[in-house]
Amino acid sequence: MKKDISKYYPLIPVFAAYLVLFLVGRNISGMWQLVAMLLFYSALGQAFNIFLGMTGYVDFGYVAFMGVGTYGMALAITKLAHIEGLGIWIIIIGFILALLMSTLLSMAVGAVALRLRGAYFAIATIGVNEGFRFFIEGARIWNGSEGIIFVAELNQILGRKTASSLMTYGADIIVLVIAVLAAVVTLCYMRSKIGYALTALREDEDAAKVMGINTTKYKIIAFITSACFAGLVGASSWALKTPYVFPPEVFEIHYTVEAIIIVLLGGAGTLLGPLAGGLIYGISKYYLSILLPGFQLLIFAPIIIIIIVLFPEGVVGMLKCKLRDSTLARFII
Amino acid sequence: MFLEQFTGNLLQGIVLGAVYGMATMGLSLIFGVLKIVNVGHGAFIMVGAFITLWLFNTLGINPIIAVPVAFAVGMGLGFVFYYTTMRRLIKAPELATLLATFSIGILLEELVKLMFGSEFRGYNWVVGKINLGVTVLPMTKFYACLGSVIIALLLYLWFKKTRAGSAVRSVVEDDEGARVCGVNVGGTYALSFSLGIGLTVASGVLLTMFIPVGINPYMGGGYTLKAFVIAVLGGLSSPYGAFFGGLVFGLIENGSYTIFNLIPGVEPFALTRFLSFVILLAILLIKPTGLLTTK
Numbered sequence: 001m002k003k004d005i006s007k008y009y010p011l012i013p014v015f016a017a018y019l020v021l022f023l024v025g026r027n028i029s030g031m032w033q034l035v036a037m038l039l040f041y042s043a044l045g046q047a048f049n050i051f052l053g054m055t056g057y058v059d060f061g062y063v064a065f066m067g068v069g070t071y072g073m074a075l076a077i078t079k080l081a082h083i084e085g086l087g088i089w090i091i092i093i094g095f096i097l098a099l100l101m102s103t104l105l106s107m108a109v110g111a112v113a114l115r116l117r118g119a120y121f122a123i124a125t126i127g128v129n130e131g132f133r134f135f136i137e138g139a140r141i142w143n144g145s146e147g148i149i150f151v152a153e154l155n156q157i158l159g160r161k162t163a164s165s166l167m168t169y170g171a172d173i174i175v176l177v178i179a180v181l182a183a184v185v186t187l188c189y190m191r192s193k194i195g196y197a198l199t200a201l202r203e204d205e206d207a208a209k210v211m212g213i214n215t216t217k218y219k220i221i222a223f224i225t226s227a228c229f230a231g232l233v234g235a236s237s238w239a240l241k242t243p244y245v246f247p248p249e250v251f252e253i254h255y256t257v258e259a260i261i262i263v264l265l266g267g268a269g270t271l272l273g274p275l276a277g278g279l280i281y282g283i284s285k286y287y288l289s290i291l292l293p294g295f296q297l298l299i300f301a302p303i304i305i306i307i308i309v310l311f312p313e314g315v316v317g318m319l320k321c322k323l324r325d326s327t328l329a330r331f332i333i
Numbered sequence: 334m335f336l337e338q339f340t341g342n343l344l345q346g347i348v349l350g351a352v353y354g355m356a357t358m359g360l361s362l363i364f365g366v367l368k369i370v371n372v373g374h375g376a377f378i379m380v381g382a383f384i385t386l387w388l389f390n391t392l393g394i395n396p397i398i399a400v401p402v403a404f405a406v407g408m409g410l411g412f413v414f415y416y417t418t419m420r421r422l423i424k425a426p427e428l429a430t431l432l433a434t435f436s437i438g439i440l441l442e443e444l445v446k447l448m449f450g451s452e453f454r455g456y457n458w459v460v461g462k463i464n465l466g467v468t469v470l471p472m473t474k475f476y477a478c479l480g481s482v483i484i485a486l487l488l489y490l491w492f493k494k495t496r497a498g499s500a501v502r503s504v505v506e507d508d509e510g511a512r513v514c515g516v517n518v519g520g521t522y523a524l525s526f527s528l529g530i531g532l533t534v535a536s537g538v539l540l541t542m543f544i545p546v547g548i549n550p551y552m553g554g555g556y557t558l559k560a561f562v563i564a565v566l567g568g569l570s571s572p573y574g575a576f577f578g579g580l581v582f583g584l585i586e587n588g589s590y591t592i593f594n595l596i597p598g599v600e601p602f603a604l605t606r607f608l609s610f611v612i613l614l615a616i617l618l619i620k621p622t623g624l625l626t627t628k
Contacts, residue, residue, distance in 0.1 A: 058431050060372070112614050118427050119370045120569075123561050124617045126372070130558055131610030138593075138603030145600070253554070257439075260432055268428065298447065301440035308429045308436075309421050 007191050010271050010333040014183045017275055018042075018176055025172075036172040038282040040237045043179035044255070045262035045274030045281075047229030050186055051222045052260065053269035054195070056202040057121050059223075060256055061109065061128025062230060065102045066238065067250035068132070069231030072098030073239035074148045081153035090157055091166075095235055102231025103224055105132070110223045114216065117205065126253075133251035147246035154243050171240035175233060179275075182229045186271055189225075190333065194218055202269070261304055267314025271333040276315050341468030342587045348470065348478040350583020352539050354576035355481035356556065357563040358488065359533035365505045365570035366525035367423060369430045373438025374560050375553020377407065377530055381537015382548045383445055389456045396458055396473075399538045400480060407534025411527025419526055420519075438553065446550040455546035477542035484535065485576045492572075501525050505570065555606075562613045585612065 025035030076094035113124040137145040197218040200208035266277025388394040460472040492498040503511040567574025593601035
């Protein structure tokens, strides 16, 4: 029994960090904006890590899943706004729709792209977000390039007061829950057969196959799980926080890149990595945008290159090496 | 009437396709030799576009002269990025190389934005038109096409006739074998990377001769995606394959635009972009080695 619980010790620092973040945000005035951003980046990293970190595959079209998640929430709210008495349930329906849509898209993309490996996989996915965006704009589905604005519907269903509190901090608390959930799922995967299979295929896919591991199956599991969390993050952090959706914004490749940076910065394939990466990235981005507005990317680009060349295993990866065999080691994965 | 417009558009498509093909040769060369996908490809095209713009608007220099200038600048950039970054990432996992090239792209975009600002620019170089019967082709487009064909031929000759060219070919086949035979593999990597970047930056000049408007630091993204489709059409690791892939892509793009234009209630431009993505996935699924290869 004791052994069973100790398997989940690494969750303690994760929970503690999110609790501290939440308390800082709620109790120190003016901090919520920063905390919300940190929560968003940590959740994004945590979700992307399940695929990128655990399989080592680079999905450049990741933001597409957040995009369709945002559309899921937007569609649920606009299409069901006329039904009386739905109240807060409409948000839940929105999340279910977001999950459904991101799952469907990830199944479609995964069925094609996951047959490919390495560079070919990255190339296949680099067009997913752009392709989907141009599909929405070109075929003029879901209002095409005009996007959907649903502030009025949200106010009408939930009432002005609930809606505004949802936008100011409710959505961020949902993001926090999603981030914690993603961390728990990550650890569950790591501690189960899935995690071992994914580690094996990340290190050497051919060898894993020879050992009788159904690599395709585990890749698809990781891909869909990761996409689902992306859809939820999109639905809460984008659709609920800012109740509008424009195709060029929600399919912007820079979010994928930010997610990759966060995962890599913290340490790909580790549990704490995305959280650490999200905090470091979010805090530095926030203060850089105050100190040197407009220069964040110019400063980040060389930093990323330096990290890739000099510290490819990330912050948590290095920490893991330093703390090996110490008592702290079992808290850090 | 429709048929005439359609053939006219297809002719334009071939001319554009030659330029597209040339703009992809650098990507294929780098992938073929170093097995690195240059995700920052479009940013280098953008650099070429800005070199043309700057030379033309401030110094009044003809865009044709800008081609060798851009090529030289690109070679320089290629050597710098190779020796500072890519050299350490040759055998690294994909994640590292993809993110490194992407970051190089962002760095270039932000540097150019810092120097020139982010508004859309253009230049106006008027040198007359030629009438091809079904369509009227501006001379600038003709020059761009001609320049692409000449550069592609020169690259072909360089590969086949020079010692350095055969060294590159041997490394593409088998880098260990080449090393055993006394080929300077490290030097070949450096040369191929900077040659690839040089070609890409030079292609930026030719592309602006074709489309002399809409030049801004973030113009490269669309070209990156197109270049991937073209490179995959041509088999990803062969520069000549890329050139012919470009011709095919130019035809598909212009042909499908004309057809989508007939469907009411859709935006043909966006659908054309969507189609190129579908083609990319389809080729990767059916024949990842490229449609134009025999393997």
